[in-house]
Amino acid sequence: MLTSGIILLAGSLLEPNPGLIFWTAVTFVIVLLILKKVAWGPILGALDEREKGIQSSIDRAHQAKDESEAILLKNKQLLAKADAESDRIIREGKDYAEKLRADFTDKAQAEAKKMIASAKDEIEQEKRRALDVLRNEVADLAVKGAEKIIKTALDADMQKKIVDSMIQDLSTKRN
Amino acid sequence: MKRLSVTRSKAIFKVFAVLLPLLLSGYGLAAASAERSSGASGNMAVTPAVEAVHGGAEAAPEEEKAGDVIMHHILDNHVFAFEPFGSVELPRLSVPAAVPVLGGMDISITKHVVMLWLVSALLLIVFSVVGLKYKTLTARQAPKGLANAIEALVEFVRLDVAKSNIGHGYEKHLPYLLTVFFFILFCNLLGLIPYGATATGNVNVTLTLSIFTFFVTQIAAFKAHGVKGYLQHLTAGTHWSLWIIMVPIEIIGQFTKPFALTVRLFANMTAGHIIILSLIFISFILKSYVVAATVSVPFAIFIYLLELFVAFLQAFVFTMLSALFIGLATAHSGNDEHEAAVAHH
Numbered sequence: 001m002l003t004s005g006i007i008l009l010a011g012s013l014l015e016p017n018p019g020l021i022f023w024t025a026v027t028f029v030i031v032l033l034i035l036k037k038v039a040w041g042p043i044l045g046a047l048d049e050r051e052k053g054i055q056s057s058i059d060r061a062h063q064a065k066d067e068s069e070a071i072l073l074k075n076k077q078l079l080a081k082a083d084a085e086s087d088r089i090i091r092e093g094k095d096y097a098e099k100l101r102a103d104f105t106d107k108a109q110a111e112a113k114k115m116i117a118s119a120k121d122e123i124e125q126e127k128r129r130a131l132d133v134l135r136n137e138v139a140d141l142a143v144k145g146a147e148k149i150i151k152t153a154l155d156a157d158m159q160k161k162i163v164d165s166m167i168q169d170l171s172t173k174r175n
Numbered sequence: 176m177k178r179l180s181v182t183r184s185k186a187i188f189k190v191f192a193v194l195l196p197l198l199l200s201g202y203g204l205a206a207a208s209a210e211r212s213s214g215a216s217g218n219m220a221v222t223p224a225v226e227a228v229h230g231g232a233e234a235a236p237e238e239e240k241a242g243d244v245i246m247h248h249i250l251d252n253h254v255f256a257f258e259p260f261g262s263v264e265l266p267r268l269s270v271p272a273a274v275p276v277l278g279g280m281d282i283s284i285t286k287h288v289v290m291l292w293l294v295s296a297l298l299l300i301v302f303s304v305v306g307l308k309y310k311t312l313t314a315r316q317a318p319k320g321l322a323n324a325i326e327a328l329v330e331f332v333r334l335d336v337a338k339s340n341i342g343h344g345y346e347k348h349l350p351y352l353l354t355v356f357f358f359i360l361f362c363n364l365l366g367l368i369p370y371g372a373t374a375t376g377n378v379n380v381t382l383t384l385s386i387f388t389f390f391v392t393q394i395a396a397f398k399a400h401g402v403k404g405y406l407q408h409l410t411a412g413t414h415w416s417l418w419i420i421m422v423p424i425e426i427i428g429q430f431t432k433p434f435a436l437t438v439r440l441f442a443n444m445t446a447g448h449i450i451i452l453s454l455i456f457i458s459f460i461l462k463s464y465v466v467a468a469t470v471s472v473p474f475a476i477f478i479y480l481l482e483l484f485v486a487f488l489q490a491f492v493f494t495m496l497s498a499l500f501i502g503l504a505t506a507h508s509g510n511d512e513h514e515a516a517v518a519h520h
Contacts (some may be wrong), residue, residue, distance in 0.1 A: 023288040031358060035299070
């Protein structure tokens, strides 16, 4: 049957040729086996290796990115914390300074008041002493005047004049 | 075998060194009729292929002759012709009758067998060079030149053809798919070189390649599903009462796939060459330089460029469909409708 088929189709495009089939099969199998050993092994191995390398590089890059993001976040947090800390310190400093200032003013005012009070006291004392001195002086003068009056006749007019002049005297002297 | 053909070809070349002036003079169109008789007298050495070309060139008006020349060019032959320089008579061999089964089979080294061997030699040279480069290449180095060019194709077959169609376990089938791809590609391309012949334009070659795909597919199916799963696959998951229809359809489907592969590749490669030759012969038939310059040559060049594309396309399609069939055979249930859709393809 095969032979009759070959004769039927001989010379046409579909001419069967067992020899060619045989050679194709043999050639193809040999080429396949050799190439598998010589070419496909190394090439596919290299491609696989490179693919894995690329994958691991990508993984590593992603990991590095995650890590750096975490570090960045941490840094930001630290910075915010430091900011808050410095704010707090400044505020505290200001408060302290304010308090200190208030304290100082209070103290100074108290001191001044005290000084004023002591000054007033002193003035009062001085005044009293001065008055005492004046009183003694006045008494002395009065005594002296009386002496004078007594010495110069006990004339009422005279006496009056004398007292008046004395008082005049006194007032001018006091002033 | 090759050595035999080489020693033979030397003897034939000596004969042609003597006959060359005669052949060259016989090539002119003007001296056609005068030379025909002398060509016939020297028929002992002049090969059928050369004679056929003479016939085509000289007796152009007879369209039958042109058709004969084209067919002669397309079909397999026992002679490797290098017109007008001569031709090589290829050895005719047959399996010794003592060998069982194959006894007496004609296994002559034909033109297409020589082309297959040329392709194989080229493949082996190119890929051993590339393979060697890859052996010395570390993972951090990028491939250059030839290795880079081949890598692009290998990567394409690996990812876009094998991985996307077969899926899990595609690595096992990669050597077969890659070899088929480059084998067909080189066959197609060598067929476009002057004096070359397209081995993939011969139905026997494409049939053999599809039979390989068939076996690879069947073995993959058996391995993936086991005998029980394989038989279940044949019923396409239908009710048992439909099995009498479904099982034959599925079995036929198993064979239509490689048949489609065979015919697709063979027909595509043959058709392109027939078109190119026909376009060239238009000018001989019409005996017009104007036609040659305005129609034959430009259109032939266009078809030639198209053929270059088709060479890649058909290699891709064959590999792609092989991968698809393997993928369908190994895929787990639930893909039956998809398979039916593809079988129509």
